[in-house]
Amino acid sequence: MGDMPEIDNTSIRNIVILTGAGISAESGLRTFRADDGLWEDHRVEDVATPAAFARDPELVQRFYDMRREQVMAAEPNAAHLALARLDRDWPGDLLIVTQNIDDLHERAGAGRVLHMHGEALSVWCLACDARHAWRDGLIDNPPCPACGGRALRPDIVWFGEMPYRMDEIYGALRGADLFVSIGTSGAVYPAAGFVQAAREFGARALELNLEPSQGSAMFHETRLGPASETVPQWVADLLGD
Ligand code: APR
Numbered sequence: 001m002g003d004m005p006e007i008d009n010t011s012i013r014n015i016v017i018l019t020g021a022g023i024s025a026e027s028g029l030r031t032f033r034a035d036d037g038l039w040e041d042h043r044v045e046d047v048a049t050p051a052a053f054a055r056d057p058e059l060v061q062r063f064y065d066m067r068r069e070q071v072m073a074a075e076p077n078a079a080h081l082a083l084a085r086l087d088r089d090w091p092g093d094l095l096i097v098t099q100n101i102d103d104l105h106e107r108a109g110a111g112r113v114l115h116m117h118g119e120a121l122s123v124w125c126l127a128c129d130a131r132h133a134w135r136d137g138l139i140d141n142p143p144c145p146a147c148g149g150r151a152l153r154p155d156i157v158w159f160g161e162m163p164y165r166m167d168e169i170y171g172a173l174r175g176a177d178l179f180v181s182i183g184t185s186g187a188v189y190p191a192a193g194f195v196q197a198a199r200e201f202g203a204r205a206l207e208l209n210l211e212p213s214q215g216s217a218m219f220h221e222t223r224l225g226p227a228s229e230t231v232p233q234w235v236a237d238l239l240g241d
């Protein structure tokens with residue numbers, strides 16, 4: 001860390017960007033680890049585990065029905081828009097790996113987006129294994145459009161489950177010259193370990209966050225502030241505006 005930028009933009013071609021709840025905070029979507037340690041007023045283990053879903057499916061469905069509504073009501077902010085512009089204009093490889101289940105990167109116009117923790121607007125049928133885009137509630141246990149069975153669950157990676165597309169993520173990290181972490185507390189693995197992996201593969205590492213994350217010391221450079229300011233500024237630097 002320091003006042004002078006420590007990353008030389010001229011040597012960067014391939015970029016992996018990891019985003020977390022902090023990038024969507026200014027769109028009105030609450031982060032997970034606010035001071036009270038509660039996740040939207042529920043303890044995490046009461047809603048975001050396969051065991052919780054087995055024990056009390058209605059609570060879990062109601063919780064994700066609420067989150068789906070919140071996601072649909074939210075709008076991308078300046079940080080999502082800046083990353084979409086970078087995705088459009090960056091000539092090298094670029095991958096936005098998001099831990100977020102909202103679709104704000106896509107609605108801002110980004111194409112190279114990977115949802116490692118699943119998506120609020122997708123459901124997964126436990127009977128036939130199909131996934132479907134979904135905007136309604138699941139509380140009434142609607143049938144799967146493919147098989148007619150009534151075993152739809154949120155297409156969300158819960159604690160204890162394997163995040164999606166890890167091979168692709170590590171492939172991208174292996175080729176990255178720059179790893180950028182935006183709006184994530186660094187509390188949840190495996191995402192929290194990407195910075196170390198990226199560095200071992202030879203990348204420089206930049207953190208953009210409101211406050212230093214748990215893994216802050218792992219980054220070559222940290223820029224603190226709200227994502228709506230730090231992300232557009234960084235993108236402008238990178239694109240040489
Ligand atoms: N701009 C930038 N960063 C912000 C902003 C903002 N406006 N507001 C908050 N932050 C930062 C916080 O300081 C915090 O470090 O964003 C981070 C959010 O951290 P978490 O709430 O822990 O969210 P995240 O890191 O995405 O959580 C990871 O945990 O429960 C799970 O699966 C869920 O994907 C989620 C994972």
